[in-house]
Amino acid sequence: MVFITALPTIATMVGANRILRGVAVTNPVGDPQRERADELALRRRIVERALTMLASPVEANTVWEA
Amino acid sequence: MVKVVHYLNQFFAGRGAEEAAGSAPLRLEGAVGPGRGLGIDVAATLVCGDDYFGEHEEEALEQLLGWLEEDEPDVLVCGPAFGSGRYGYACGTIAREAARRGIPAVCGMHPENPGVMAAEGAAYTIPTEDRVTGMRDALPRMAALARRLAAGEEIGAPETEGYLPRGLRRNQVAGKTAAVRAVDLLLAKLRGVVNTETTADFDRVPPPDPVADLARATLALVTESGLVPAGNPDRLESNRAHSWFAYPLTGVDNLAPGAYESVHGGFDVTNANADPNRLVPLDVIRALEREGRIGRLHETLYTTTGNSTPVATAAKFGDDIAQRLRDAGVQAVILTGT
Amino acid sequence: MGSPPPNDHLASLSGGPATRAERASGRRRDLPLEVSTYAVSDVVAGPETGFSAGCLTVDCAAIERAALDEPGLLGLRVRVVRPGDPVRVTNVLDAVEPCVKAGDPTTTFPGAAGTLSLAGTGRTHRLAGVAVLPTADFRASHDVTELSVYPDGDSFVDMDGPGAYLAAWSRTTNVVLSFECDPAVSLAHIDSSIRAFTLRVARDLAATTLDAEPDDVETLALPAVDAGLPSICVVLQVASEGPLVDTYLYGRSLEGLVPTLLDPREVLDGALTAGQYDWAGSRDPTAFFQRSSLLLELLRRHGRDLDFAGVILALGYLPSAFEKRRSALLSARLAHQIGADGAVLTTFQTGNSHTDTVLTCQACERLGVGTAVLFAETNAGLTDWVPEADCVVSTGNEEELVPEWRPQRVVGGETMYSGRSAGAAGPVPVVSYLGAVCQMGDMRLQAVSW
Numbered sequence: 001m002v003f004i005t006a007l008p009t010i011a012t013m014v015g016a017n018r019i020l021r022g023v024a025v026t027n028p029v030g031d032p033q034r035e036r037a038d039e040l041a042l043r044r045r046i047v048e049r050a051l052t053m054l055a056s057p058v059e060a061n062t063v064w065e066a
Numbered sequence: 067m068v069k070v071v072h073y074l075n076q077f078f079a080g081r082g083a084e085e086a087a088g089s090a091p092l093r094l095e096g097a098v099g100p101g102r103g104l105g106i107d108v109a110a111t112l113v114c115g116d117d118y119f120g121e122h123e124e125e126a127l128e129q130l131l132g133w134l135e136e137d138e139p140d141v142l143v144c145g146p147a148f149g150s151g152r153y154g155y156a157c158g159t160i161a162r163e164a165a166r167r168g169i170p171a172v173c174g175m176h177p178e179n180p181g182v183m184a185a186e187g188a189a190y191t192i193p194t195e196d197r198v199t200g201m202r203d204a205l206p207r208m209a210a211l212a213r214r215l216a217a218g219e220e221i222g223a224p225e226t227e228g229y230l231p232r233g234l235r236r237n238q239v240a241g242k243t244a245a246v247r248a249v250d251l252l253l254a255k256l257r258g259v260v261n262t263e264t265t266a267d268f269d270r271v272p273p274p275d276p277v278a279d280l281a282r283a284t285l286a287l288v289t290e291s292g293l294v295p296a297g298n299p300d301r302l303e304s305n306r307a308h309s310w311f312a313y314p315l316t317g318v319d320n321l322a323p324g325a326y327e328s329v330h331g332g333f334d335v336t337n338a339n340a341d342p343n344r345l346v347p348l349d350v351i352r353a354l355e356r357e358g359r360i361g362r363l364h365e366t367l368y369t370t371t372g373n374s375t376p377v378a379t380a381a382k383f384g385d386d387i388a389q390r391l392r393d394a395g396v397q398a399v400i401l402t403g404t
Numbered sequence: 405m406g407s408p409p410p411n412d413h414l415a416s417l418s419g420g421p422a423t424r425a426e427r428a429s430g431r432r433r434d435l436p437l438e439v440s441t442y443a444v445s446d447v448v449a450g451p452e453t454g455f456s457a458g459c460l461t462v463d464c465a466a467i468e469r470a471a472l473d474e475p476g477l478l479g480l481r482v483r484v485v486r487p488g489d490p491v492r493v494t495n496v497l498d499a500v501e502p503c504v505k506a507g508d509p510t511t512t513f514p515g516a517a518g519t520l521s522l523a524g525t526g527r528t529h530r531l532a533g534v535a536v537l538p539t540a541d542f543r544a545s546h547d548v549t550e551l552s553v554y555p556d557g558d559s560f561v562d563m564d565g566p567g568a569y570l571a572a573w574s575r576t577t578n579v580v581l582s583f584e585c586d587p588a589v590s591l592a593h594i595d596s597s598i599r600a601f602t603l604r605v606a607r608d609l610a611a612t613t614l615d616a617e618p619d620d621v622e623t624l625a626l627p628a629v630d631a632g633l634p635s636i637c638v639v640l641q642v643a644s645e646g647p648l649v650d651t652y653l654y655g656r657s658l659e660g661l662v663p664t665l666l667d668p669r670e671v672l673d674g675a676l677t678a679g680q681y682d683w684a685g686s687r688d689p690t691a692f693f694q695r696s697s698l699l700l701e702l703l704r705r706h707g708r709d710l711d712f713a714g715v716i717l718a719l720g721y722l723p724s725a726f727e728k729r730r731s732a733l734l735s736a737r738l739a740h741q742i743g744a745d746g747a748v749l750t751t752f753q754t755g756n757s758h759t760d761t762v763l764t765c766q767a768c769e770r771l772g773v774g775t776a777v778l779f780a781e782t783n784a785g786l787t788d789w790v791p792e793a794d795c796v797v798s799t800g801n802e803e804e805l806v807p808e809w810r811p812q813r814v815v816g817g818e819t820m821y822s823g824r825s826a827g828a829a830g831p832v833p834v835v836s837y838l839g840a841v842c843q844m845g846d847m848r849l850q851a852v853s854w
Contacts, residue, residue, distance in 0.1 A: 001274075001288075002705050005403035009685055013266045013789040017273035021725070025333050028291075028402050032337045033171025040350070043343065047350045047400070051359060054277045054285075054398045060270065061791060187783075224854065235781045235801040237568065237834065244778055245698035245748075245845030248797040249636070252776035253709060253744045255795050263850065264781065264798040266789035290628050353636035377784070 001037065002050040004028050004066075012061040018053045021061045042066075068216040071139040072101040072108045073130070073160055075153045079113040088330065089115035091129040100146070100201060104209040110137055112160075117153035122160065125319035130160055131167065139169060140216035144189075146204040147181060148175030149196040154181025155382065159365075161189035170215035174208045177230055179259065180385070183378035187232040190215070216393070220275060279361075283397040286364035290372030291345040291404045292330030302371055304331030310383045312390070320349035332373035333404055346402055364396050374404065429609040432657030436625040436668040437526035440618035442610075444533040447484050455612035458795040460534060462579055463543060467605060471583065474601055479584040481817055486577050489563040490812035493580055494826045495514070495539045496559040496838050497572050499691040500602055500679050502531040502610035505674075509611050513674040515655025517603035523654075524669030529613045535576040535691055536609070537561060538583065538602040539816035540594075542648070542681075545585040554742075558820050558829075558836040559684035570837035572691070572847065581605065582816050599652075599679055603690075624669050624700075629707040637713040639663075639735050639764055640671070640844070641720040641752045642688070643680060650679045651688075651718070656720035658843030663718040663735040665742065666817035670700040670713055685802050686753040686780050687836035688844055697846045698748060713742045718764065720757035728760050729767075736767035746774040751843040754780055754802065754844040758788040766792045779852045780841035799842065802835035 005011050006022040022028030029043050046066040053064055070263035076086040078099045097108035112130050119126045134142065141285055142164045144157035154173075158181040161171035175181055176196045185191060194204040212227060214221065223229040240247065241309035251261055277283050294302050300311050328335040328345060343349045346367065355363050368387045372380065391399060416656040443458060450461035464482035473479035485491045499552060505512045506529050511521035548554040561571045561578070568574035581602060585594045642651040652656050654675055666675070669691050678690045699715065706712040718735045722728045739747050747768050751761045760778065765775045769792040776795040779786055783803045786796070816828045824830065834840050834849075 001399040001401055002403045003403060007403070007759065009759055009788050009790050011403070013786070015270050022402070024724075025404050026335070027337045027344035028404060029347040029350075030337065030341060032340065032344070038096070041275065043347050043350050047347050047354065050357075050400050051280055051354070054400075054546065055280050057276050060271050060273055062273070223852075231853040233785075233853040234854040235785055235798075235804075237800045237804050237849050237851055240848045240850040243697040243701075243845055243848050244797050244799045244843075245696070245851065246701050247850075248698070248748050248776045248778055248845055249701050249705070249710075251795050251797060252636065252748055252774065253634060255776065256746050256774050260793055260794050262796045264786060265794075266786050266798045271574065362484060 001051050004046065004050060006054065007033060008063040015061070017060055018058055019061070020025050020050050020053060020061060022046070068106065068141070069137070069139045069211060070106050070108050070216070071142050072097065072104070072111045072132060073142065073144040073157060074099060074101065074111060074113050075147070075156065076113060076115040079111065081113065087115045087117035090118055093133045100129060100205060103201070104143065105206060105248065106213060114156060116150070119156040119356060119358040120127060120152055127160065127163055131163055134164055134169060139361070141212045142169050142171040142213050143169060143208055144173040145201070146192070146194045146201065146208065148194055148200060149176045149179055151180050152358055154179035155184050157181055158184025158189070158191070158327040162186050165189045168182045172208050172212045172215060174204045180381060182230060183233070183381060185232065186378060190221070190232065190261055192228065193230050203329055211262050214345045272396060273395055277398045280398070281358055284362055284364050284395060285360045285398040285400065286366070286368070286391050286396040287346050287351065287352070288399055289346050289400045290370055291402055292328040292371035293326060293342060293345050293369050294329055294374070296325055296327050298327070298329050304329050304368070304371060305373040306369040307373070307375055310368055310387060312366045312368055314347065314365060315367050316365045318348065319352045320370045321346060330371050330373055330404060345404070347400070351400075360398070364391070364394060410491065433673045434625050434627050436623050437524050437673055438527045439530045439622045439624065440527065440770065441532050441620040441622070442529060442613045442616060443619045444531050444577065447486075447534060447579065449484060453608065453612060455616060460531065460608065460609065460612065465847070467581070471601060476586050476589035476597045476598040476731065477583055478586045481582045483580045484581070485580055485815060487564050487575050489565060491540065491563045491810070492814050492826055493537060493561040493563070493578065494558065494814055494816040495541045495559050496684065496816060497538045497540055497598065497681050498602065499689040500536045500606040501694045501836060502534055502536065502606045502673065502690045503694065504529050504607050504610035504614065506614060509607065509614070509671060512607040513603040513677060516652055516674070516677045517600050517607065519775040520654065521676035523673040524667050526698045528619070528673055529610050530694075531610050531613070533574050533576055535578050536581060536602055536606045537573060537578045538586055538598055540580045540583040540598060541817035541819070542585060542591060545587040545592050545819065546649070548591070551591065551646060551648060553649050555648050555681035555684045556821065558826070558832070559681070559838055560832070560836050561838050562809060562811065563598050565811065567806045567809060567837055568834065570806065570834060570840040570849070572839055579609065580815055581603070595647055599677065603677065621759040623705045624672070625705070626667070626706055626712060629711050631823055633707070633709065633711045633731050634745045635711045636702060636748065637716060637717055637739050637742060639739065639747050639749045640667070641718055641750050641757065641761060642676070643721045643752045643757065644719060644722055648679065648681050652677045652679055658717075658719065661717065661719050663731060663738050665738060666715045666717050668703060668715045672696060672708045677683040683753050683835055684838045686801065686843060687841035688841060688842055689750060689839050690843055692839060692844055692846045695846070696844055698750065698844055720752045720760040722760060728763050730761035731760065732767040735764050736771050736773060737769055739773045740771040744773050749775055749777045750845065751777070751779055754782065754787055758786070762788045762793055764791045766790050778845050780843050797798045797845065798851045799845060799847065800834060800840065802833065802841045804834050805831040807831055808835060
């Protein structure tokens with residue numbers, strides 16, 4: 001499991017092991033400030049990073065940036 | 067004369083093993099099974115199947131608490147449940163509800179039983195072994211604490227009295243200011259002696275092995291963002307959610323605004339409702355599925371609201387959903403949080 | 405280079421050019437702060453403010469009249485309350501210890517109430533056993549919700565009863581200034597008036613000692629010390645979220661603060677003043693800056709078992725993950741730059757400021773600066789945590805309930821935030837008591853596993 005959240009320290013505290021830093025609390029995998037195409041590209045990057053993390057060995061409570 | 071009620075599951079009450087796990091609550095006179103070994107007079111024994119409790123918690127509690135209200139015991143004793151998670155959860159839950167209604171309660175179970183958290187600090191838990199071989203050791207310790215609670219005695223610190231910390235954070239006045247303690251601890255740490263007064267004590271799970279072949283894997287989407295079909299057909303709560311829900315994703319390529327919404331009460335949902343894919347990236351996952359980056363998307367979305375949810379409840383949701391995912395052969399999960 | 409111009413105030417403080425040895429050690433000659441303490445055994449109202457044989461007389465009427473000249477204030481009642489009185493003081497904004505700069509009283513609380521001058525050096529007189537408590541019920545005259553961040557939660561000092569042990573000021577004799585606010589004037593202006601006025605009252609009370617013999621004199625110095633001692637700094641977290649929820653450095657809001665190095669004696673000597681009225685128990689009242697247990701402890705042990713490297717002032721409650729991480733990085737980099745081996749990290753209030761602290765903890769540890777962190781807790785324990793936070797000091801559980809106390813008198817406002825009467829408030833959470841769980845560590849409250 002990868003947990004995408006804008007509050008990775010809390011995720012670490014509760015013991016999640018694969019943590020991916022999300023954009024914001026209100027939109028973990030989006031960014032309303034961006035143009036549509038740009039936002040979609042961002043979401044894609046985040047999800048691809050999540051897939052990479054799923055396929056990678058990690059130490060406990062690892063946080064990756066998107 | 068101390069009045070005690072004892073709670074047991076179907077197995078320890080002699081009603082049968084797994085096949086009786088779905089049995090509804092019942093009330094028996096006097097002590098049953100392990101209750102006879104408590105060494106205190108048990109006025110009545112309440113019994114419920116572990117599966118029944120897990121699947122019909124509200125009805126089970128209504129029935130059991132109703133009997134407790136009629137019986138008016140001085141103390142409720144639950145278990146011991148040892149390592150049995152479902153039984154432990156039932157014990158912790160009924161103990162908590164009884165305690166909140168003014169009936170002090172004592173459970174017995176292994177310290178790592180997920181049921182320990184279910185008591186939410188309202189009831190006491192005596193630590194036991196993992197297996198039923200610990201019965202002879204557990205019963206007198208549970209009975210001793212039960213007697214004292216029934217007598218209205220003040221109970222001391224967990225380490226002194228031999229029960230598990232109830233997760234309470236209780237104030238006391240230290241000898242030195244917190245500042246002086248911080249300086250002392252820091253200097254000791256720099257000398258190599260590391261100590262802390264407080265830590266976060268959530269359980270730890272080692273990281274699972276990486277997914278071997280994503281292109282063949284089934285990936286599921288789970289969220290605590292309160293995402294639901296528009297109109298919230300199942301009435302998911304905005305906080306203190308009582309359940310999680312499963313919604314079909316078959317034929318859904320993206321979460322269209324107007325078709326989905328968030329009911330989460332802990333953040334401003336405007337951005338999310340304008341484009342729910344900002345909470346659960348379904349549009350991108352479908353694209354990646356079409357491109358063959360993942361084998362397939364699991365056809366069910368699991369959702370709840372993660373807002374003021376008691377830890378024990380959230381842990382149970384996690385257990386339940388994980389069970390479903392495992393049964394469905396899912397290998398990978400993306401969980402989105404807010 | 406010639407001698408400094410004759411009237412250059414700053415140059416006259418500098419103690420002259422650095423000696424060769426001082427330049428080699430990287431330190432200029434130290435500028436010590438000499439603190440004279442005058443113990444006050446009683447406070448009485450009287451026709452003229454003065455101090456004699458341990459008794460402080462306060463001309464309450466004169467103070468009340470002076471408040472009418474201040475913009476935004478319709479009135480002021482001044483009352484003296486003593487330890488053991490059956491009195492609950494409510495709507496307490498701050499606590500200020502009377503102090504005065506003996507060399508030039510007009511520079512007391514520089515920038516905030518006095519003229520600008522370097523704090524933390526020279527001679528300061530302080531009254532022990534007395535505090536000035538400003539109170540104001542803003543809700544009675546204004547709609548506080550019009551502010552983007554507005555204060556919430558009651559603020560009590562109980563002079564007796566089961567909650568008395570929670571506030572430092574149940575043990576001091578308090579000169580309570582209860583302000584009545586003009587609804588026609590903005591809250592920001594009124595607050596500005598209240599803060600400056602309160603600080604001047606505190607100064608004037610201490611100014612009664614200028615010709616008196618002190619009970620104690622302490623010199624706080626930071627000379628160069630043995631290089632083998634561990635170097636310790638403090639990262640002092642403050643908040644600046646707008647009027648009524650702000651902190652002031654030399655009289656100006658800390659909005660936009662980039663982590664900044666201060667001399668600890670500046671903090672003790674009036675450079676930092678409080679203007680935050682949210683959640684009483686986890687605030688840093690001005691008096692806790694003035695008598696900081698943390699800074700005094702480090703100053704007193706400087707040269708004995710540690711080298712006190714300085715205080716880094718940094719914001720908490722930064723509004724985005726990026727800003728939080730940036731500030732954490734800048735604090736850690738500054739700690740590293742000043743040679744700190746270890747840092748004590750304080751926290752301001754609860755909620756997402758705890759994330760600022762844990763990120764700062766991580767950033768420090770990654771640069772080789774060991775940390776100890778001060779956190780208040782809730783019923784659920786810690787609000788945030790990282791594995792690097794392996795040395796956490798608890799300042800208590802702010803949600804624990806204190807049994808009900810029914811005082812005979814309430815000073816400062818009758819109505820609680822809940823709408824209940826402050827005189828019959830029921831059980832009250834620890835966080836309602838001013839400074840009870842302050843995460844600069846001035847109190848002795850601690851939460852333990854139960």
